[in-house]
Amino acid sequence: MFMTPTPPFNVEHDELRESIRGFLDRELAPHAQQWEADEWFPNEVFGKLATQGLLGLKYPAELGGQGGDYLHEAVLVEELARIGSGGTAAGIGAHVNIATPPIWKFGTDEQKQRYLAPAIKGEKIGALGITEPDAGSDVAALRTKAERVDGGFLVNGEKTYITNGVRADFIVTAVKTKETTPPARHHDISFLIVDRGEGVTSAKLRKLGWAASDTATISYEDVFVPQENLLGELHDGFKLIMANFQWERLAMALGAVGAMRLAYERTAQYARERSAFGRPLSKHQAIRHKLADLATQAYTARCVTYDALRRFVAGEEPLREVTMAKLATQRASYELMDECLQIHGGAGYMREYWVERAARDARLGPIGGGSDEIMREILGRLLGL
Numbered sequence: 001m002f003m004t005p006t007p008p009f010n011v012e013h014d015e016l017r018e019s020i021r022g023f024l025d026r027e028l029a030p031h032a033q034q035w036e037a038d039e040w041f042p043n044e045v046f047g048k049l050a051t052q053g054l055l056g057l058k059y060p061a062e063l064g065g066q067g068g069d070y071l072h073e074a075v076l077v078e079e080l081a082r083i084g085s086g087g088t089a090a091g092i093g094a095h096v097n098i099a100t101p102p103i104w105k106f107g108t109d110e111q112k113q114r115y116l117a118p119a120i121k122g123e124k125i126g127a128l129g130i131t132e133p134d135a136g137s138d139v140a141a142l143r144t145k146a147e148r149v150d151g152g153f154l155v156n157g158e159k160t161y162i163t164n165g166v167r168a169d170f171i172v173t174a175v176k177t178k179e180t181t182p183p184a185r186h187h188d189i190s191f192l193i194v195d196r197g198e199g200v201t202s203a204k205l206r207k208l209g210w211a212a213s214d215t216a217t218i219s220y221e222d223v224f225v226p227q228e229n230l231l232g233e234l235h236d237g238f239k240l241i242m243a244n245f246q247w248e249r250l251a252m253a254l255g256a257v258g259a260m261r262l263a264y265e266r267t268a269q270y271a272r273e274r275s276a277f278g279r280p281l282s283k284h285q286a287i288r289h290k291l292a293d294l295a296t297q298a299y300t301a302r303c304v305t306y307d308a309l310r311r312f313v314a315g316e317e318p319l320r321e322v323t324m325a326k327l328a329t330q331r332a333s334y335e336l337m338d339e340c341l342q343i344h345g346g347a348g349y350m351r352e353y354w355v356e357r358a359a360r361d362a363r364l365g366p367i368g369g370g371s372d373e374i375m376r377e378i379l380g381r382l383l384g385l
């Protein structure tokens with residue numbers, strides 16, 4: 001449906017897109033239904049991606065990466081929808097988009113060798129642990145505590161809704177490192193890279209969509225974390241949270257763009273093939289108009305997202321455009337999936353059809369990575385309201 005290459009992508013990116021598509025269609029998509037039913041995708045998926053160089057697209061060659069940049073990563077993120085399992089895409093996305101970037105940006109050389117290099121090889125799986133039972137949108141309210149002890153920190157607390165929370169070998173964890181009255185909020189948070197081990201326990205959560213991903217609650221009970229696992233500056237962790245928000249939100253927008261395009265294409269095909277009252281569904285004006293609207297929605301979501309991406313890779317720090325892209329794409333994706341489901345009729349309600357899963361998976365978008373309401377709050381500030 002779309003012409004290629006479209007800026008900010010060029011021919012090289014389109015070639016990468018073709019090769020990623022082929023790999024995902026061949027190696028991962030055939031298993032999606034099973035993994036969703038199992039509520040788990042195998043850890044070997046990370047190894048398979050690593051052999052294709054797909055876990056290190058934006059990371060330097062010295063660490064085993066491909067030496068590319070955010071645009072290469074953007075191609076992967078957009079294409080992950082092709083797996084047909086939001087949960088599998090989410091697990092991969094959490095590893096490459098939120099768990100490893102803070103180590104890349106703020107880690108010491110030694111931390112990069114110990115965590116980032118094996119993460120790029122698919123040998124160590126990462127998670128990002130920020131959200132807590134009483135601190136979600138209000139990140140600064142987090143309470144997991146890290147006390148200074150000889151040689152490091154003793155961590156106690158609980159994280160929740162953590163993607164890769166069961167399988168992760170290391171959890172990039174936000175902790176409180178200072179007690180002040182009143183709380184310093186933005187100046188008392190630090191980040192620790194916590195290895196799975198004594199005192200770290202996970203409990204998997206069941207959810208509406210993203211079934212194949214292991215979203216979990218993680219408890220930390222007297223977990224000793226050595227000083228060398230402090231990531232970035234002490235008490236300056238809020239900076240680290242903010243540093244990756246723009247990419248995380250762009251990645252979510254790109255994920256929605258990929259999912260919307262695929263859903264439109266498949267639904268249009270279904271409407272051409274399925275007949276009612278003696279002609280294909282697509283020849284009924286109401287359905288044809290609906291499909292025209294869906295194609296337009298998929299296209300506009302893509303334009304807004306690509307514009308924000310273009311500004312981001314140009315180094316503009318486009319907070320407003322990225323926020324708008326996240327806000328514009330997430331509920332739009334959910335609504336598009338619902339319309340696609342409707343066009344499938346009863347088949348759309350059946351587990352064996354991709355579309356009921358796509359609709360459930362898309363519901364996370366307006367909640368995760370900063371909810372729609374939080375995006376509106378940010379925009380309200382930026383627009384001087």
Ligand SMILES: Cc1cc2nc3c(=O)[nH]c(=O)nc-3n(C[C@H](O)[C@H](O)[C@H](O)COP(=O)(O)OP(=O)(O)OC[C@H]3O[C@@H](n4cnc5c(N)ncnc54)[C@H](O)[C@@H]3O)c2cc1C
Binds near residue numbers: 136138162367369371
């Ligand atoms: C499947 C899944 C995977 C996730 N993966 C991760 C992960 O890997 N790592 C991680 O750290 N977190 C993860 N999260 C957590 C996610 O980022 C939070 O759920 C999200 O930030 C919202 O926080 P909350 O759930 O505590 O909702 P709350 O903050 O309690 O918000 C509840 C409702 O109130 C609204 N609200 C809150 N504040 C305001 C306000 N000021 N004005 C108007 N409305 C407001 C919200 O938009 C929401 O609708 C995941 C969540 C899910 C569901």
